[in-house]
Amino acid sequence: MPMPSYPIYCHTPGCKHLAAYKIAALWSDGRQSELKTYGLCCEDCLPKWFERGREKQKECRLTAGETLETPGIWAMRHGERDKRLERLADLEQKFANG
Numbered sequence: 001m002p003m004p005s006y007p008i009y010c011h012t013p014g015c016k017h018l019a020a021y022k023i024a025a026l027w028s029d030g031r032q033s034e035l036k037t038y039g040l041c042c043e044d045c046l047p048k049w050f051e052r053g054r055e056k057q058k059e060c061r062l063t064a065g066e067t068l069e070t071p072g073i074w075a076m077r078h079g080e081r082d083k084r085l086e087r088l089a090d091l092e093q094k095f096a097n098g
């Protein structure tokens with residue numbers, strides 16, 4: 001699914017910023033894979049959503065053959081498909097270390 005071209009806002013209730021990041025984890029059943037999105041957020045709300053994504057991943061029950069990677073942070077790009085989004089490994093590292 002291409003991203004819609006209209007502005008996308010942070011998912012935090014009450015937050016008026018545009019979403020700049022996507023918290024998502026790569027899911028696969030061995031045949032196909034997709035990004036499972038946990039939330040879209042602005043820079044201010046990023047630590048909270050990253051944490052929430054990690055919690056959700058722990059709760060997720062997988063069936064045989066399914067894999068779900070640790071949630072990561074992707075830069076939002078309007079009009080880009082998921083597979084072309086840039087993964088921000090440096091930021092993930094920063095938050096994962098506290």
Ligand SMILES: [Zn+2]
Pocket residue numbers: 010011012015016017041042043044045
């Ligand atoms: Zn926000």
